[in-house]
Structures are given as structure tokens and as C-alpha cells.
């Protein structure tokens with residue numbers, strides 16, 4: 001069981017303000033921590049003594065938190081304390097608690113100021129492995145943007161789209177129901193209500209993702225979703241264009257790379273381990289084709305951002321890559 005902290009402020013002591021602020025806080029805490037009726041145990045609230053018009057806990061019920069126990073209390077009156085502040089602690093059966101401090105309460109935890117880490121690079125360089133480790137270490141979210149392009153590809157395959165052209169794909173993408181959820185810190189990709197997190201890893205989806213991700217209609221929609229997530233919370237994002245296009249102002253950017261032979265060997269080992277009957281030469285050929293597609297498309301191709309730190313992982317294991325990246329981040333803060 002873990003404790004998740006959160007806090008927010010209101011601008012005036014009215015029931016409507018309390019409902020709005022508490023609802024916003026709890027929904028963000030739920031989204032960022034993958035909270036469900038099953039894994040949540042209780043929510044403890046405290047409010048400063050200048051809040052008298054309504055119970056913050058009541059707003060929790062109104063925001064749809066029905067099943068867990070709620071408890072309200074009064075914050076000690078300390079001189080100079082932040083006024084009109086509502087604090088929350090949620091106890092839940094999760095692995096990695098992500099605290100959420102909103103509105104005026106963001107100042108309470110300046111150390112939690114929102115930031116993004118961009119990890120770009122070609123397939124098999126180790127981006128997602130190190131992104132997961134880094135997110136765990138920094139206690140922030142990991143957003144696997146490749147999974148989103150893979151989901152678009154799966155949708156097009158399912159709809160039997162033969163050629164990935166703007167005309168054929170745009171109507172599908174316009175109405176796509178794609179949700180990124182977090183269960184115990186792990187990203188789940190939900191397409192049209194179905195959890196496709198495993199399906200999108202199939203080798204045939206990889207090439208299709210590379211092809212479909214070249215289309216502006218697809219990139220535009222996915223980038224909007226990615227920016228929306230990064231606007232709300234600190235996260236590590238891995239992909240091809242995070243540092244150059246999605247979040248050009250990200251304070252920490254890394255370009256993770258390795259030779260195509262090393263990357264193909266890693267991918268080959270991974271696929272074999274998962275039971276796929278693949279040949280090394282085919283995996284290498286596919287990786288090189290995807291590298292070419294990804295770096296030669298007209299719309300936000302894979303390239304190193306000028307201000308990204310290059311990490312060549314040919315001779316490094318995942319822990320060494322993580323240590324290197326953490327060191328670089330620490331040097332910059």
C-alpha cells in the first residue's frame with residue numbers, strides 16, 4: 001500500500017469553488033496514479049480554517065469517488081500558511097505514487113514543478129527501457145508515444161486499409177477512440193474500448209506504425225494528445241520527435257542511439273523470447289527500413305534536436321544508460 005499526496009487551493013470559500021477544485025485534483029490524482037475502485041482504500045482531507053462553506057469530502061462523492069472511505073479534518077492554524085488550501089492523502093494498493101499539487105498549492109512543492117524529459121531515437125536503441133526506469137526513479141509518468149502510433153496502425157489494419165494514404169486514414173483517425181491509461185504505473189493502450197497493449201507489439205504492427213506515422217493527419221492528432229498529457233503532469237516521453245516537435249521547450253532532451261546491428265540483435269532476442277519465429281537478417285532489414293522511413297518522412301522526421309545530449313548505447317547496459325541520463329539531468333538542475 002502507498003500514500004499519494006495532493007493539494008489545491010480555491011479563490012473563494014464557496015461550495016461551487018470547492019467542488020470544482022477538489023474534483024479537478026482527485027481526477028488528476030486518479031489518472032496519474034491509475035486509481036480504481038478496487039485499488040483505492042481511503043481518501044483523507046484537510047482544509048485550512050478559512051474554508052467553512054462545504055466539506056471537501058462531499059466534492060469527492062460528487063466527482064464519482066463512491067466506494068472508498070473518506071475522512072475530513074482541519075489543518076493546524078500556522079502563521080503565514082497558504083490560505084484556502086485543501087490537502088489530500090489517498091491510500092491505495094499501487095506501486096509508484098505520483099503526487100499532484102495544483103493551483104496555488106503548486107508552490108508548496110516547488111520540487112515537483114512540472115517538467116518533461118524527451119527521449120528520442122531509433123528503434124531498439126533502448127528508449128522505452130530507460131524511459132520506464134527513469135520515470136520510476138523520478139516518480140513521474142512514462143508516456144510511450146510509439147504505442148499511440150502503433151494503435152493507429154492496428155486500427156487501420158483492423159479496418160482493412162490497404163494503402164496508408166491521407167484520404168484513406170484521415171476519417172479513421174478523426175473518430176479514433178484512443179485512451180492512454182495507467183495501471184500500477186504501466187501504460188495501457190485502449191483502442192475502441194479494448195486493451196490492445198499486447199496486440200500493438202506484434203511485429204506486423206511495427207512496420208505499419210512506421211508507415212502510418214508519416215501521415216500528417218495521424219501525427220497532428222497524436223501530438224495534440226501527447227502535449228495535452230505533458231501539459232498536465234511531469235513525464236518522460238519517448239519517441240522520434242519529442243525534443244524537436246512535440247515539446248521543443250523540454251528542459252531535458254536525449255537522443256538515444258546505437259548501431260543498427262546492435263539494435264537488431266536486441267530486437268531479435270526480445271522477439272524470440274516472446275515466442276516469435278523471426279530471423280535476425282529480417283529483423284535487421286526491418287529496423288533499417290524503419291530507420292529510413294522515420295528519418296526521411298516530410299513531416300517531423302526522426303532527427304536529433306540540436307540541444308539533445310546524445311547517448312550511444314552500443315557499449316552500455318540499460319543501468320549504465322539510466323545512470324548517465326540521471327547524471328546529466330542532475331548537472332542541469
Ligand SMILES: Nc1ncnc2c1ncn2[C@@H]1O[C@H](COP(=O)(O)OP(=O)(O)O)[C@@H](O)[C@H]1O
Nearest residue numbers: 123124125126127128129266270313316317318
Ligand atoms: N542498453 C541496453 N543494452 C542491452 N539491451 C538493451 C538496452 N536497452 C534496452 N535493451 C533491450 O533491447 C530491446 C529494445 O529496447 P527498447 O527499450 O524496446 O528500445 P526502443 O524503445 O528504443 O525501441 C529490449 O528487449 C530491451 O530489453
Ligand SMILES: Nc1ccn([C@@H]2O[C@H](COP(=O)(O)OP(=O)(O)O)[C@@H](O)[C@H]2O)c(=O)n1
Nearest residue numbers: 123124145146147149209210213239240241
Ligand atoms: N513519437 C513517435 C513515436 C513513434 N513513431 C513511429 O511509430 C513506430 C513505432 O514506434 P515505437 O517507439 O513503438 O517503436 P520501437 O522503437 O519500440 O520499435 C516508429 O517506427 C515510428 O515510425 C513516431 O513516428 N513518432
